[in-house]
Amino acid sequence: KQEVTQIPAALSVPEGENLVLNCSFTDSAIYNLQWFRQDPGKGLTSLLLIQSSQREQTSGRLNASLDKSSGRSTLYIAASQPGDSATYLCAVNDYKLSFGAGTTVTVRA
Amino acid sequence: GAVVSQHPSWVICKSGTSVKIECRSLDFQATTMFWYRQFPKQSLMLMATSNEGSKATYEQGVEKDKFLINHASLTLSTLTVTSAHPEDSSFYICSASSGRAVWNEQFFGPGTRLTVL
Numbered sequence: 001k002q003e004v005t006q007i008p009a010a011l012s013v014p015e016g017e018n019l020v021l022n023c024s025f026t027d028s029a030i031y032n033l034q035w036f037r038q039d040p041g042k043g044l045t046s047l048l049l050i051q052s053s054q055r056e057q058t059s060g061r062l063n064a065s066l067d068k069s070s071g072r073s074t075l076y077i078a079a080s081q082p083g084d085s086a087t088y089l090c091a092v093n094d095y096k097l098s099f100g101a102g103t104t105v106t107v108r109a
Numbered sequence: 110g111a112v113v114s115q116h117p118s119w120v121i122c123k124s125g126t127s128v129k130i131e132c133r134s135l136d137f138q139a140t141t142m143f144w145y146r147q148f149p150k151q152s153l154m155l156m157a158t159s160n161e162g163s164k165a166t167y168e169q170g171v172e173k174d175k176f177l178i179n180h181a182s183l184t185l186s187t188l189t190v191t192s193a194h195p196e197d198s199s200f201y202i203c204s205a206s207s208g209r210a211v212w213n214e215q216f217f218g219p220g221t222r223l224t225v226l
Contacts (some may be wrong), residue, residue: 018163031212043202044116044221087153095211097143098151 002027004092006100014108019077021103023090028068032098035064035075036089038102048075080107112136115207115218122193123226130188130221132203139205142186143215144178147200158187160209193225 003026013019023033032051036044048057048064050073056065061078077084087102122128132142141160142164145153151157157173159165159180167173175197179191190197200222204215 013190032214036216038218039198041222044217046214046217049214091153093212096155096158097153097215099154 002092002094002098002099004090004098006088006103007092010104010106011090012071012106012108013080015082017080017107019075019080019084019105019107021075021077021088021090023073023075023092023100023104024072025071025092026070027094029094030068033064033066033092033093034091034097035062035071035073036091038087038089039089043076061100075085080105082107082109111216112217113139113203113221115201115221117221118219119222120215121224121226122168124194125192127189127191128193128223130190130201130203130223132188132205133216134216135182137205137207138183139186139207140183140209141206141213142180143206144176144186145186145202145204145221147202152159153202154222155190174207177223190223193223195225198223198225 005024007022034049035047044060048068050057063076066073087104089101089102091097114133116131129186148155156171157165157167165178180186202220204217206213
Protein backbone atom coordinates (compact mmCIF):
# COMPACT_ATOMS: atom_id res chain seq x y z
CA LYS A 1 0.00 0.00 0.00
CA GLN A 2 1.34 3.40 -1.02
CA GLU A 3 2.06 5.75 1.90
CA VAL A 4 2.57 9.45 1.21
CA THR A 5 4.11 11.71 3.85
CA GLN A 6 4.42 15.47 3.78
CA ILE A 7 6.80 17.35 6.05
CA PRO A 8 6.39 19.80 7.66
CA ALA A 9 2.68 19.72 8.51
CA ALA A 10 2.67 23.49 8.87
CA LEU A 11 4.97 26.32 7.88
CA SER A 12 4.93 30.05 8.57
CA VAL A 13 7.29 32.39 6.73
CA PRO A 14 7.62 36.14 6.14
CA GLU A 15 6.68 37.47 2.74
CA GLY A 16 9.46 37.18 0.19
CA GLU A 17 11.03 34.08 1.64
CA ASN A 18 11.35 30.96 -0.53
CA LEU A 19 9.22 27.96 0.42
CA VAL A 20 10.38 24.34 0.36
CA LEU A 21 7.73 21.65 0.77
CA ASN A 22 8.63 17.99 0.97
CA CYS A 23 6.76 14.86 -0.07
CA SER A 24 7.91 11.27 0.31
CA PHE A 25 6.30 8.04 -0.87
CA THR A 26 7.00 4.40 -0.14
CA ASP A 27 6.50 2.67 -3.49
CA SER A 28 8.56 4.09 -6.35
CA ALA A 29 6.57 2.31 -9.08
CA ILE A 30 4.50 5.37 -9.96
CA TYR A 31 3.12 6.83 -13.17
CA ASN A 32 3.21 10.43 -12.05
CA LEU A 33 3.10 12.79 -9.08
CA GLN A 34 0.99 15.89 -8.73
CA TRP A 35 1.04 18.92 -6.47
CA PHE A 36 -2.22 20.64 -5.55
CA ARG A 37 -3.24 23.73 -3.65
CA GLN A 38 -6.33 23.70 -1.43
CA ASP A 39 -7.80 26.83 0.14
CA PRO A 40 -9.93 26.41 3.30
CA GLY A 41 -13.27 24.79 2.51
CA LYS A 42 -12.49 24.64 -1.19
CA GLY A 43 -11.60 22.05 -3.78
CA LEU A 44 -8.22 21.30 -5.31
CA THR A 45 -6.26 23.44 -7.72
CA SER A 46 -3.67 21.53 -9.71
CA LEU A 47 -0.26 23.19 -9.63
CA LEU A 48 2.18 20.83 -11.31
CA LEU A 49 2.09 17.30 -12.72
CA ILE A 50 5.39 15.43 -13.06
CA GLN A 51 5.50 12.26 -15.12
CA SER A 52 7.62 9.40 -13.78
CA SER A 53 10.15 9.93 -16.57
CA GLN A 54 10.67 13.58 -15.66
CA ARG A 55 12.95 15.09 -13.05
CA GLU A 56 11.21 18.42 -12.62
CA GLN A 57 8.47 20.74 -13.77
CA THR A 58 8.26 24.51 -13.59
CA SER A 59 5.42 26.99 -13.73
CA GLY A 60 6.11 30.61 -12.91
CA ARG A 61 7.39 30.83 -9.33
CA LEU A 62 6.76 27.13 -8.76
CA ASN A 63 9.24 24.34 -9.35
CA ALA A 64 8.73 20.71 -8.46
CA SER A 65 11.39 18.03 -8.53
CA LEU A 66 10.96 14.26 -8.52
CA ASP A 67 13.46 11.62 -7.43
CA LYS A 68 11.51 8.46 -8.05
CA SER A 69 14.23 6.07 -6.93
CA SER A 70 14.41 7.63 -3.48
CA GLY A 71 10.66 8.24 -3.28
CA ARG A 72 10.84 12.02 -2.90
CA SER A 73 9.45 15.15 -4.42
CA THR A 74 10.03 18.76 -3.45
CA LEU A 75 7.91 21.79 -4.28
CA TYR A 76 9.75 25.11 -4.33
CA ILE A 77 7.84 28.38 -4.27
CA ALA A 78 10.03 31.40 -4.92
CA ALA A 79 9.51 34.81 -3.35
CA SER A 80 6.42 33.84 -1.36
CA GLN A 81 3.42 36.16 -1.15
CA PRO A 82 0.50 36.31 1.31
CA GLY A 83 -1.70 34.94 -1.49
CA ASP A 84 0.35 31.74 -1.39
CA SER A 85 -1.14 30.93 2.03
CA ALA A 86 -2.99 27.61 1.61
CA THR A 87 -2.61 23.88 2.15
CA TYR A 88 -0.42 22.13 -0.41
CA LEU A 89 -1.12 18.49 -1.16
CA CYS A 90 1.10 15.96 -2.86
CA ALA A 91 -0.54 13.03 -4.67
CA VAL A 92 1.17 9.98 -6.08
CA ASN A 93 -0.37 7.97 -8.90
CA ASP A 94 0.51 4.29 -9.03
CA TYR A 95 -2.81 2.72 -10.04
CA LYS A 96 -4.78 5.33 -8.09
CA LEU A 97 -4.08 8.70 -6.50
CA SER A 98 -2.77 8.53 -2.94
CA PHE A 99 -2.62 11.85 -1.15
CA GLY A 100 -0.42 13.15 1.62
CA ALA A 101 -1.95 14.98 4.57
CA GLY A 102 -0.66 18.29 3.27
CA THR A 103 1.50 21.18 4.41
CA THR A 104 -0.38 24.26 5.59
CA VAL A 105 1.53 27.39 4.61
CA THR A 106 1.09 30.84 6.10
CA VAL A 107 2.92 33.72 4.49
CA ARG A 108 3.07 36.76 6.80
CA ALA A 109 2.88 40.21 5.25
CA GLY B 110 -10.55 23.66 -20.43
CA ALA B 111 -11.03 20.55 -18.26
CA VAL B 112 -13.62 22.02 -15.92
CA VAL B 113 -15.51 19.86 -13.44
CA SER B 114 -18.48 21.12 -11.47
CA GLN B 115 -20.31 19.74 -8.45
CA HIS B 116 -23.79 20.41 -7.20
CA PRO B 117 -24.73 21.28 -4.57
CA SER B 118 -21.71 23.02 -3.05
CA TRP B 119 -23.08 22.40 0.42
CA VAL B 120 -26.05 20.50 1.86
CA ILE B 121 -27.50 19.99 5.30
CA CYS B 122 -29.83 17.08 5.90
CA LYS B 123 -31.48 15.20 8.73
CA SER B 124 -30.21 11.84 9.90
CA GLY B 125 -31.82 8.98 7.99
CA THR B 126 -32.43 10.88 4.76
CA SER B 127 -30.66 10.37 1.45
CA VAL B 128 -28.59 12.98 -0.35
CA LYS B 129 -27.55 13.07 -4.00
CA ILE B 130 -24.43 14.88 -5.19
CA GLU B 131 -23.80 15.55 -8.88
CA CYS B 132 -20.46 15.75 -10.64
CA ARG B 133 -20.29 17.08 -14.20
CA SER B 134 -17.49 17.46 -16.70
CA LEU B 135 -18.33 20.67 -18.55
CA ASP B 136 -16.00 20.69 -21.51
CA PHE B 137 -14.77 17.14 -22.00
CA GLN B 138 -16.06 13.59 -21.96
CA ALA B 139 -15.25 11.90 -18.69
CA THR B 140 -14.71 8.21 -19.33
CA THR B 141 -13.74 7.71 -15.71
CA MET B 142 -14.88 9.56 -12.61
CA PHE B 143 -13.65 9.29 -9.06
CA TRP B 144 -15.20 10.11 -5.71
CA TYR B 145 -13.11 11.17 -2.73
CA ARG B 146 -13.94 12.01 0.88
CA GLN B 147 -12.04 14.42 3.08
CA PHE B 148 -12.54 14.68 6.84
CA PRO B 149 -11.44 17.87 8.65
CA LYS B 150 -7.67 18.28 8.87
CA GLN B 151 -7.19 15.06 6.91
CA SER B 152 -6.28 14.27 3.35
CA LEU B 153 -8.42 12.97 0.54
CA MET B 154 -9.31 9.30 0.52
CA LEU B 155 -10.52 7.59 -2.64
CA MET B 156 -13.97 6.07 -2.18
CA ALA B 157 -14.71 4.65 -5.60
CA THR B 158 -13.88 4.70 -9.28
CA SER B 159 -16.55 4.58 -11.96
CA ASN B 160 -16.30 4.05 -15.70
CA GLU B 161 -19.17 5.25 -17.87
CA GLY B 162 -21.71 2.50 -18.32
CA SER B 163 -20.12 0.17 -15.78
CA LYS B 164 -20.58 -0.52 -12.09
CA ALA B 165 -18.36 1.46 -9.77
CA THR B 166 -15.36 -0.12 -8.09
CA TYR B 167 -15.29 0.66 -4.38
CA GLU B 168 -12.23 0.94 -2.17
CA GLN B 169 -11.87 -1.40 0.76
CA GLY B 170 -13.98 -0.28 3.69
CA VAL B 171 -16.44 1.78 1.64
CA GLU B 172 -20.00 0.44 1.78
CA LYS B 173 -21.37 0.24 -1.75
CA ASP B 174 -24.96 -0.02 -0.53
CA LYS B 175 -24.57 3.19 1.42
CA PHE B 176 -22.70 5.20 -1.20
CA LEU B 177 -24.49 4.61 -4.49
CA ILE B 178 -22.59 5.77 -7.56
CA ASN B 179 -24.11 6.14 -11.00
CA HIS B 180 -22.12 7.10 -14.09
CA ALA B 181 -24.75 6.87 -16.80
CA SER B 182 -23.29 9.40 -19.22
CA LEU B 183 -19.89 10.70 -20.25
CA THR B 184 -20.48 14.01 -18.51
CA LEU B 185 -22.35 13.10 -15.32
CA SER B 186 -21.75 10.97 -12.27
CA THR B 187 -23.84 11.01 -9.11
CA LEU B 188 -23.08 9.95 -5.56
CA THR B 189 -26.06 9.18 -3.34
CA VAL B 190 -25.47 8.89 0.38
CA THR B 191 -28.32 6.70 1.59
CA SER B 192 -29.69 6.85 5.13
CA ALA B 193 -27.13 9.46 6.06
CA HIS B 194 -25.85 9.68 9.62
CA PRO B 195 -23.76 12.33 11.38
CA GLU B 196 -20.58 10.31 10.82
CA ASP B 197 -21.13 10.73 7.06
CA SER B 198 -20.62 14.47 7.44
CA SER B 199 -17.61 15.27 5.32
CA PHE B 200 -16.30 17.09 2.27
CA TYR B 201 -16.95 15.05 -0.88
CA ILE B 202 -14.86 15.81 -3.97
CA CYS B 203 -15.18 14.27 -7.40
CA SER B 204 -12.67 14.15 -10.20
CA ALA B 205 -12.89 13.19 -13.84
CA SER B 206 -10.53 11.79 -16.44
CA SER B 207 -10.94 11.62 -20.19
CA GLY B 208 -9.36 8.16 -20.41
CA ARG B 209 -9.49 4.82 -18.62
CA ALA B 210 -5.73 4.50 -18.20
CA VAL B 211 -4.67 4.94 -14.59
CA TRP B 212 -2.02 7.47 -15.60
CA ASN B 213 -4.49 9.91 -17.14
CA GLU B 214 -4.68 13.22 -15.33
CA GLN B 215 -7.69 13.76 -13.10
CA PHE B 216 -9.48 17.11 -12.98
CA PHE B 217 -11.14 17.93 -9.69
CA GLY B 218 -14.47 19.50 -8.84
CA PRO B 219 -14.90 22.20 -6.16
CA GLY B 220 -16.31 19.78 -3.59
CA THR B 221 -19.59 19.38 -1.68
CA ARG B 222 -19.81 19.95 2.05
CA LEU B 223 -22.31 17.50 3.61
CA THR B 224 -23.56 18.07 7.14
CA VAL B 225 -25.88 15.47 8.64
CA LEU B 226 -27.78 16.61 11.73
